[in-house]
Amino acid sequence: MNTLDSRARGKAPGGGGLGKTSGLLMTLIKKQFMELSTLFSMGKRRSKRGSAGGFAFTLILYAVIALSLGASMYALSESLSPVLLGHGEDWKLFVMMDILGIALATLITMFSADLTLFRAKDNEILLSMPIPSGYILLARMAPLYVIALMFTASGVVPAIMVYVNKVGLNIGIVIVNLIMLLALGFLSLALSAVLGWLVSLVNARMKGRGFASVIASLVFLGLYFFFYFQINKFTQALVNSSSAMADWIHKFLPPIYFVGLAHTGSVKGIILGLLTIAVIFGVIYFVLSRTFRGVVINASKTVSYKVGNGQLKTGSAAQVLLKKEIRRFTSSSSYMMNCGLGSIMMIALAVAAIIKKDMVVYGVDIIKRVFGSAPGLEAGLLALVIFLMVSTCYYTMPSISLEGKSIWILQSLPIDPMKIFMSKIKMEYILCVPGILILSIAIAIVTKMSLLSWLAAVIACLAYTTFTAFFGLWINMKRPSFDWTNEAYPIKQGLNPLICLFGEWLLTLVLGALFFLTAIFIPTEVYLLLVSLILLGVSFVIYRWLAGKGRQIFAYMQ
Amino acid sequence: MLKIEHLTKTFGEHKAVDDLSLEIKPGEIYGFIGHNGAGKTTTLKSVVGILPFDNGEIYIDGTSIKADPLGCKRKIAYIPDNPDLYDYMSGTQYLNFIGGIFGVPTEELQKKAHFYANEFSLIADLDKAIGSYSHGMKQKLAVIGALIHDPKLIIMDEPFVGLDPKAAFILKQIMREMCDNGTAIFFSTHVLEVAEKLCDKVAIIKDGRLIKSGTMEEVKGDESLEEVFLELEE
Structure with a gap:
């Protein structure tokens, strides 16, 4: 059966049903990763070996970065563990390290989110096809998720290691924490996507588009570095008032408490923690997918603004x-x-x-x-x-x-x-x-x-x-x-x-x-x-x- | 003005252009027609020096494009089939850029740019970002950019695609005037009626090989160009 025949009968080329949404989504995700893979086989050597070598080299470099970050995060976790672990409140260490990991992942991926999600050149052609906007968005999010997960892990994994050192190796705890890590990657991705979405919305209303992204990024970077340089003070404050802070989180921010609690293997924590993450990601994904078409159209529509002083004048x-x-x-x-x-x-x-x-x-x-x-x-x-x-x-x-x-x-x-x-x-x-x-x-x-x-x-x-x-x-x-x-x-x-x-x-x-x-x-x-x-x-x-x-x-x- | 001798270009195993020879004299409008994938764009890109070729030679005003590419490019203007211009520039900035590269004096640039922009009804849009232009507007700007430095040879790949009827009419008029002043024009098109009315000479290419060329009368005789083309394509 040829491709046209299979389409006419409602089946996707390659045997998958066109009606099957998972097939469509996978095709889009595959396309997204194919774009990335071309970057590893650019230039003269367009061979598979060149591509695989480039990809392996990149993975090694990313692993080195993640390990370096992880090492410093491990040192931080270790230094915080006497205060934040124990007294039946082990979740405090996880909350602290989850926040750091998510902030780092968001900082790193937010710069790509606006461009990758909303300003890709092929957005319009994909929107003209019978593909739900949400699928396009989800496929675009896939590579971002991989990066977000890696940097979230640099904060979360050291906390898991410190915790396992303390309570002993328990396969159940390791599995639960791996599930939590995968889930937290979605949380980082959601936050990054929201920031990218906001930047796109602001950009669409600005003449000098591009500058909004720069200003937003600089503000976020400034805040991050401010926080980074204040980390000693912050850690000290945490040490001094960890119990009070824990009570406050427990009382006023129960979703954060449940996410932290989930790492310790509490069934209640796992269910409510995962539910919290699912709800946050779900709401953000729903809003973004609903507004995706409009944001993309606005992002691609270049405002007819004047550029320069309009003087025809040559130079060398x-x-x-x-x-x-x-x-x-x-x-x-x-x-x-x-x-x-x-x-x-x-x-x-x-x-x-x-x-x-x-x-x-x-x-x-x-x-x-x-x-x-x-x-x-x-x-x-x-x-x-x-x-x-x-x-x-x-x-x-x-x-x-x-x-x-x-x-x-x-x-x-x-x-x-x-x-x-x-x-x-x-x-x-x-x-x-x-x-x-x-x-x-x-x-x-x-x-x-x-x-x-x-x-x-x-x-x-x-x-x-x-x-x-x-x-x-x-x-x-x-x-x-x-x-x-x-x-x-x-x-x-x-x-x-x-x-x-x-x-x-x-x-x-x-x-x-x-x-x-x-x-x-x-x-x-x-x-x-x-x-x-x-x-x-x-x-x-x-x-x-x-x-x-x-x-x-x-x-x-x- | 343009002499192509035994041009051959292969992509892997596929011969895109096979032993193609033709000559265009100053003042001639030469149409280049053929089916999709026949080798038209490959030939045009080789002529303007942006695609290397395997065998043969291309001379611009007697100079080999291989031996002196910059010297040849000074005499050429090229308009591709899909004018991807600099989206981050305004129309004016783009024309200033082209003027600067060709060393067009400011006064002359202003005079010509205003004249052609006026002809193509683009004057009000010159200060807008090219990224906001439609395909047709980009095509008009590419044409203006090609005309402001008085090229001796204009190479155009499907120049009428995307142009509105008025702009297409003006472009045809300008092409004729330029040729009357000694400029040679070599362009590809799928619009056979345009080729028939506008061209002094025409070449038909099929699967990389030149199958017929000459003056319009020599090529079509008593038939229409469309009939001849379809017969040759069979």
Whole structure:
């Protein structure tokens, strides 16, 4: 029976009944994961092996992140356990760690939720098909759930481990906690989806859409970091008034109490805890699926607003290419948030360093005491901190993929691809250099750094920026993707961002280790200039590659 | 102005274009017709230098596209079948961008952009984001972008798709005027009536091979182009 026949008889191709909703939903979920899988097989090697290798590499990297987070959460759980476990109120530890895990998962997935759920390019075509909106939403949520679950686990699993250590290994408890973990993943997903939904609603009413997402994300990030830096105070307050707080939660927030209680194996807790999560997720899913069509239509309908001053005025090729890059960056909240956050962080750190001047001086003194007071040590520390910040400003990394289906414009125009590459490199400088200068001047003033040390640090930071710009571009030229349905994919999902970000952090780690190991023998300024030379040398090698093979690849890539 | 010699392009095992040769002189409008998947877009993309080809040679005004791609592209304007432009720019910003790349002086850019935008009734929308444009509006903007730098050769892939009747009429008029001034135009179309009325020469491609080409009279004789095309396709 051919496909058409099977459709005519109401059956889906492949033997499944078209009427069977689970078949339809699974098809959509499969499509969603297929989109993700293409990110691991981009570029030349579109083989299954390349895809599987990329996927395995990504999983390992995510596992490393989750394990690192989990380790710090375990330490926190362990330190809280004497106060929060026992007296028949073990649920308190779980409530605390559930909240932390869910907050972390929501923070990480909320940036993707708006784009993935409501602004995917194929939303309209799917809505034009006989597919219930709720199914499209559910399928879009599936990959988000996997990520949300992983980060929720980094908070919840350490609490389970601490609890099992205390009460002893009990298979029943382990199974119950695994079920609770899977359920809590849905809670994180629901919260993330609500935030994405709110951002989409606000965006649809704004002229400068994209900025709402940035502002919302910054506010949430600000709150998260505020909470993070207050965690010691908060933990102390919890220790001092844990019983009172437990009574309050028990009395006024029984659903939270039941979720916490469920982890301890209480049947009442399990039933009511799971019911609580199911109701929250169900209500949120119901509201979102009911409004999905409207939100998607509003999100895709670009408001006919005026852009620019309407002046027809030409510039040089280099100028118009750079303007194009600036417009590309400022038109996308995802791009701004993921590749511009480091710039804001550098400026925020500069302000914090001036306000908390004593803390900076005290921190540097401690490091000097541990590693010996090598002259100019502050400059090395400053450079390492800036390296970490600059690594997060990977503007060039997705910049080729983000040309998307419009890449034919650049390819058909009489522009040397090197000019295009250099406009992307310049944009990365524009993002990083102001932050580097502001932070380095602030730290130089606070630590009374010598002019020579400051200059060496700034040169090293500029060399590092040059390296990251060329390295990101090289990765994207090697592994481009133009068939994305959602710009979050090239910007922050798949293998490229992981290679770029973690590769650069690893490099910083190695440079940092070498710095501390050689601080006694090599003056900091000399070390920084050596690092600068190496980074510029590698950048030059990539530049040569771009000017040769890269040019040819760009001309025909699609 | 355009000379294609023995062009061959394969995708894996499939020969998309097979030993295709043709020549377009300045001032000619050359229509390129064929069924879906016949190799029209592959040929046009090879001509504008955005698709590498396996064998043969393409010369733009006597210069090989392989030897001097940038020099050739300076003389070409290309309008693809689906004009995916920069959604994050306004129409004006897009034209400024194209003007900057081709080094069009500001005064000339203003004059031409206003003229063509007026002709295509796009003047009121130039300051709006391209993302808010309809398919037809994007097509009009792509056409304006192609015309503002006085190309010697215009390559168009299905240029009339998405245009309203008035815009299609104006585009045909502009195409004729440009050719009268020496510009060569090579375009693909499925609208045979348009090809019949507008083109000086026509080429019919089937499964990657050129099966008939020449002046309109040579190709169709006493029949209509549609009849000839259908006979050749059988």
